[in-house]
Amino acid sequence: MRNINEDTITQAVIASFSDCRDGRLRTVMTSLVQHLHAFARDVHLTEDEWFKAIRFLTEVGHITDDKRQEFILLSDTLGLSMLVMSQNNRKPSNCTEATVFGPFYVEGAPLYNNGEDISNGAKGAPCYVSGQVRGAGGEAIPDAQIDVWQSDEDGFYDVQHLDEAGNVIHRARGRLKGDAEGFFNFRSILAEAYPIPHDGPVGRMLAAVGRHPWRPAHLHFMIEAPGYETLITHVFRDGDKYLESDVVFGVRSTLIAEWKRHEPGVAPDGWEIDVPWYSLEYDFVLNPSEAHA
Known part of the structure; x- marks a missing residue:
């Protein structure tokens, strides 16, 4: 040596x-x-550049806690998260594509029944979401567990809001199950574009290289069912101006869907809405696990 x-x-x-x-x-x-x-x-x-890199990574670690994962943001914004995810989630073409997990998933989200309102007071236009979970062969998948989470109209997730006691009140986040035929529906709020947290080292990195911090409007989904691969994905809102420049490179054309605007009236489940509202219908197709295939 x-x-x-x-x-x-x-x-x-x-x-x-x-x-x-x-x-x-x-x-x-x-x-x-x-x-x-x-x-x-x-x-x-250079040695100076190396020391700056060490300082940058130290700052990423210091700002990371149980409510903010700056290392995931760094991985996301450098495209590494999508690269690793893509390499490990190759699926048949008829299956729903996966995309990045993101830093705002929370284990143990509130449980809801089909048709309930997961927004829990989150700010945003009313939105009715429905769909079906199926297998690659077209078969309905009963009782699939569906985690869903999203930001409010101001671009913040619930974990970014604290009450006076410093606690998080879960909003626009929930866990529900599809029915015996794989159908699900819930009430929430309209998905809006938002910037990732950019008041830390990752935000300074983006500014230094001339990039914006914005993500196109989307809903996060994680869907689990026995005998099938777990699906982690987003559904993106068609027409969003950031679809072509998502800061975390997560957009896939098959994951873009239309949020339909409606005048005040009655949603398909009988929900009476006295303001303009939106609806999203999107079906998910899961890939069988190796043991089930």
């Missing part, structure tokens, strides 16, 4: 992994070192 120089250090670091018993870990670490060193050589990284 003596007299290592810039030409020999890469192989020296790789050789240090020789006793690693985890073959996959050794493969990943070897490639990581090779690419990191190649990057440093390619751009002739």
Whole structure:
């Protein structure tokens, strides 16, 4: 290990992994070192730039907590999240495409029955959402568990709001089940475009490279059913001006749908609405798991 120089250090670091018993870990670490060193050589990284990078990553860690995941934002905005997701979620063409998870999923979301209002007072125009969960063969999937979450009309998720006691009140977020034929419906609010949190290091990075922080309007869905792969996806609102420049590169054309505008009246479930309202109908097709295929 003596007299290592810039030409020999890469192989020296790789050789240090020789006793690693985890073959996959050794493969990943070897490639990581090779690419990191190649990057440093390619751009002739300066010490000042390296220290700035360390400071940036430190700031990303400091702002991250149980309500804000800056590392996910960083991965999302660099396209890494979508790349990893795409590599690991290849599906038949008739199945609903997956997209990024995002940093605002919450485990243990409030439970709702079909037809109930998940908005719980969130700001936004009323919206009626319905659809069906099916398998790739066209079969209805009964009792699928459906997690849904979205921002309010101001572009904030519930976890970004705290009450006077510092607690989160869950709004525009819920978990429900499809019925015996796979159908589901719920009441919520209209999806609106919003910026990702950009008051931290990731936001400063975006500004430095001349990028905006906006995401097109969408609903998040996570759908689980025995015998099928879990689907994590969005449904995007057609016509949104950020569809072609989503800051996290998550848009897929098959995931774009129309939110229909209606004058005051009655929704399909009998919900009487005295202001203009919207409806979204979207079906999801799940891929069978290997054990079920």
